[in-house]
Amino acid sequence: MGGDMPWPQVAVGNKTHTEAAVVIIGGGISGMCTAIDLIKRNNCRNFIILEKSGGLGGTWRDNKYPGCCCDVFSHLYSLSFEQNPDWTREYPGQEEILQYLMKVARKYDLYRYVRFNTAVDSAKWDDADKKWKTTVSVQGAKDAEFGSTYTITSDFLVSAIGQLNVPRVPDIPGLTEFKGKIMHSARWDWSYDIRGKNVAIIGNGATAAQIIPEIAKEVGHLTIHQRTPNWVVPRLDAPIAPWRRNLYKYVPMVRWRKRADYMDFRESVYEAVFNNASATAQDFETLSKEHMHTQLADRPDLWEKLQPNYSIGCKRIIISDDYFPVFQRDNARLETGRIDKITANGIVTDGKEEDYDLIVLATGFRTLEFMHPIEVTGSAGRSLSSIWKSGGQALYGVTVESLPNFGMLYGPNTNLGHNSIILMIEAQSRYINALIEEVITARSRGHNLVIMPKATRIEEFNDEIQAQLRRSSFADPNCNSWYKNKDGKITNNWSGTVVEYQKLLSNVNWSDFDLSGNEADQVASRQKTHIGRVVEESVVSYQTMGLTALSLAAVCAGIALRNAGRLRLR
Structure with a gap:
């Protein structure tokens, strides 16, 4: 299937149905963005997107209720590299957003990588093999006839499930x-x-x-x-x-x-x-x-x-x-x-x-459990439920204690109350792809690399943001919200601006991680990998633009007058 292309440029085929460089859980905006970055940034096509529903789109496919729309301006609610000039309203409706996402999926040929009607039951890290083993259930009736469950082995696992995934049913008697x-x-x-x-x-x-x-x-x-x-x-x-x-x-x-x-x-x-x-x-x-x-x-x-x-x-x-x-x-x-x-x-x-x-x-989602109901088991057999017994937390909202070669998008403390979540997702996708690049590069050389965030760094980071969040409006005791758990810990929201978050994720500091495997020393020696970020805020004021335009107009007028004078002299 791959011809003469080297791994991981070769897409997963029939013979490699249960093996992949990267497994992405979820076919919404986060999963799509990660997949596109895998193709564009890492030239990697050896990945699988696991989607439990019958189509791409995530929350914009699931939520089809009357009046469903976005509360972020349409021109800001799109991928920076796939801006849509054709939005019909200032605020986009669900159907228009879904159409946009489907168009993006077609452009990048994402459908070939997706396994629809496939629900993830569990994901376990194998310390000996240094691989993830992700077990799925096939929910499509005909597809299930070929095999109702199977396990995929991968070098890297990405959770693109998000926070608005599993509906919350209220606990009301009767x-x-x-x-x-x-x-x-x-x-x-x-x-x-x-x-x-x-x-x-x-x-x-x-x-x-x-x-x-x-x-x-x-x-x-x-x-x-x-x-x-x-x-x-x-x-x-x-x-x-x-x-x-x-x-x-x-x-x-x-x-x-x-x-x-x-x-x-x-x-x-x-x-x-x-x-x-x-x-x-x-x-x-x-x-x-x-x-x-x-x-x-x-x-x-x-x-x-x-x-x-x-x-x-x-x-x-x-x-x-x-x-x-x-x-x-x-x-x-x-x-x-x-x-x-x-x-x-x-x-x-x-x-x-x-x-x-x-x-x-209209009672929202089970936002505090993040990867529910998937059973996730990390290094040394540690379950995610035990790791997060006091509430979800992750380094920069992306990597989790005891989960090697793992990244998540729209994870703990990355939700926003003021701006477009897509701006956060793009930064996370870039960061995760920088980690993936090192893992698959090591494998392509016949070596291995295990990347796991340091528990001390995670605690330090979360102590910092929780201290800020406790002083915020999110912590007001007069209201309950899906931003915080029963103990009052704010597990969902980011404590700063989007630009601050983008800058935070614009570099991978390898000192944040415990690295192992025969490529660990080489990666650690770099100390830092610069990723950069998408700069979308204004960098030039309207006043400067106006003065520049006037200056250009004056220059053009001067040239025109000079040329006219030369013509008269002739």
Whole structure:
């Protein structure tokens, strides 16, 4: 299959079905970015992407609920090396994002590397062989006839599962007793006709705020069960005119500048979500209150119920223009009482039962377990569950104690409350590919290399960021969020800006790792490998650009006048 190409340029074929240089778990943005970097940076095609669903796209394939869209500007929510000039709106919808990702996958021929309907059951590091053994279950009926389970051996393992993967079902008594329809937002059943139905939605976070305005137009009655109110700011979404799309396509410098402007703005929001005492945070709180009072001017009775009593940024800020207006509708009602239980017919709230046809669970994901439900076992037989018994942590959110030749994207403490996660993913992919390069280079020489982060360095790094996070809005005791565990440890969010994170990952410091194998000394002797980063923030101000343009215009005018003078003299 590979012809005369050397390993690892040879793709995995039939005879090597259970062997690969790299195994990537997950076919979402993280897995795709890692795969593309393997091809572009390492000239490596000897990898497998394991995807448990039937298509690429990750969260943008799984989440197909009404109103599903991104809360990051479309021109910032794309890979830096595959910017999309054709976004039709300022904020992209789920279907458009998925179309974009599928287009990228086709361009880089990623489908040939993917094994769909293949769920990872376990991943174990073999200390003797210095390899990962990843066991999978084949979920496609016909494919399972060839073998329902098998194990893949690889030199390197990458987790591209992310944090928003496994739906979280609330622990409410009687949930399984309900005789009507129940669906989680991440598993929306479009075959169910909601028109005219009596519907309850449990949850009022970012997902619920997108679903509620859409289904309120169609259902007979909608009850929104709110546990905690959220900060909501204007979205100001709008279509992108065809002439602007053409400008972005044919004059890419304009698109690059637009992306830089969005990057600058989003980075400026960091102060608001991190430090509630900052002027930026106070401005956003004022903006949110005015937004609610304006849109619910006739419903002051709801103001107190919808007003948070915690720091802005402690939970994800909702960006919406159509959430508050729902409460002006005759067929919508806000319920802030405590849910006692669910019965066969409906929901009991503060002792009062109401019947429903449909209950929507907009209750998020199991974000704190990261690689759940995969059983991961590292060096010396250490399980990931024991390593993370006090909560997930990783060096730079990428490498994990006792897990050799392993990297993860969108891992512990890499989530953002202010900017595009793709900016973080690209930095992580570059960093992981720098590690992979050393491992596969060693193997291509007939040698081996084992890279494992030092436990002391991981503790030192996490002590630093936890100290910062404890002073942040994320730590506000007045709110619970998916950012922190039951002990209050913030396991999900990054403590700084995107640019700070990108700079942190722009070099591999080999002193961070315990290196072993017969190529260890050679790698360690380099001390550092420079990777670099994508610079997307503005480096030239509009004022400088304007002065430069005027200077160029003046030079051009001077040349034109001089040439005209010469022509007259002739």
